[in-house]
Amino acid sequence: MSILGIISVALGALLSDNIVFAHYLGIAPFVSKTESLKSALVTGISITLMTGICTIATSILENLVLVPFDIIYLRSVAYVVVVAMSVTVLSAAFKKYAKRLKDIPLSLPLVFSNSAVLGVCLFAAKSGYNLLEAVFYGIFAGVGFTLSAMLFAAVRERLKYSKVPKFFEGIPIILITAGLISLAFMGFDGMKFI
Numbered sequence: 001m002s003i004l005g006i007i008s009v010a011l012g013a014l015l016s017d018n019i020v021f022a023h024y025l026g027i028a029p030f031v032s033k034t035e036s037l038k039s040a041l042v043t044g045i046s047i048t049l050m051t052g053i054c055t056i057a058t059s060i061l062e063n064l065v066l067v068p069f070d071i072i073y074l075r076s077v078a079y080v081v082v083v084a085m086s087v088t089v090l091s092a093a094f095k096k097y098a099k100r101l102k103d104i105p106l107s108l109p110l111v112f113s114n115s116a117v118l119g120v121c122l123f124a125a126k127s128g129y130n131l132l133e134a135v136f137y138g139i140f141a142g143v144g145f146t147l148s149a150m151l152f153a154a155v156r157e158r159l160k161y162s163k164v165p166k167f168f169e170g171i172p173i174i175l176i177t178a179g180l181i182s183l184a185f186m187g188f189d190g191m192k193f194i
Contacts (some may be wrong), residue, residue, distance in 0.1 A: 009133050013140040015188040019116045020148040021181065022189070023123075026116030030149055031174060040153035044146025048139060050090065051120045055138025057082050058121040059131045079121050116145060152181060 019025045026047065033043040058079050066072050120141045124134040155177055164173050 006133060006136050009129065010136050010140040013137045014144040014147065015185065017123075017141075018144045018148060018185050018188075019120060019141050020145055021185040023119060025119040026114050026145055029114055030145070030152065031178070034149050034153040034156055036157065037150060037153045040149040041146065044142070044149045047114060047116060047145050048142025050086065050114070050117045051138040051142040051145075052135065053090070054083050054086050054117050054121050055124050055134045056131070057086060059124060059129070059134040062125050063131065075125060076122070079118060079125075083118050083121065116141075148181070148185075152178065155181065 013019075016022065020027070020030050029043050029047070034040045061078060061082060062075070066075055066078065120138050123141075124137045127133075127137070129137055156174065159173060159177065168176070
């Protein structure tokens with residue numbers, strides 16, 4: 001594929017095909033881990049790492065096992081197993097090598113068992129991306145999640161100091177704000193990147 005095609009895949013995953021606002025995946029960490037910019041950034045980086053690694057693994061599995069042996073009907077089950085194995089390995093690596101991350105507010109099970117990771121892998125397979133395109137899609141879908149989470153965390157920090165009507169306090173204003181940001185991202189939907 002050409003460079004423009006890869007750029008199109010990356011920009012699509014980042015903006016118009018954003019996993020949070022276009023597909024509503026990854027909502028649990030999006031809402032619960034965006035109280036501060038720091039936690040939103042750490043969560044976004046973790047999801048970007050997971051989507052990148054899992055799209056590589058599932059794309060290899062798709063091209064070397066599922067398609068050649070004509071067992072595409074096992075895609076969902078195989079992807080769940082691959083994502084679970086990746087989660088187990090990366091969780092162990094985080095616990096062993098990331099002792100300096102103790103002060104960072106991160107819930108590893110929430111991030112790693114996220115629907116966004118499996119959804120990105122399935123979207124990459126359904127779109128028929130080759131390995132390079134799938135990797136770019138996975139990484140930029142994670143970056144799109146990070147962008148969304150950082151934007152939402154910034155708005156939530158401003159909401160802390162805003163005067164909100166009593167019946168909108170808490171979850172209602174959070175959901176209304178997420179809906180308005182989603183409408184803003186829908187503006188990218190009609191854009192053609194090539």
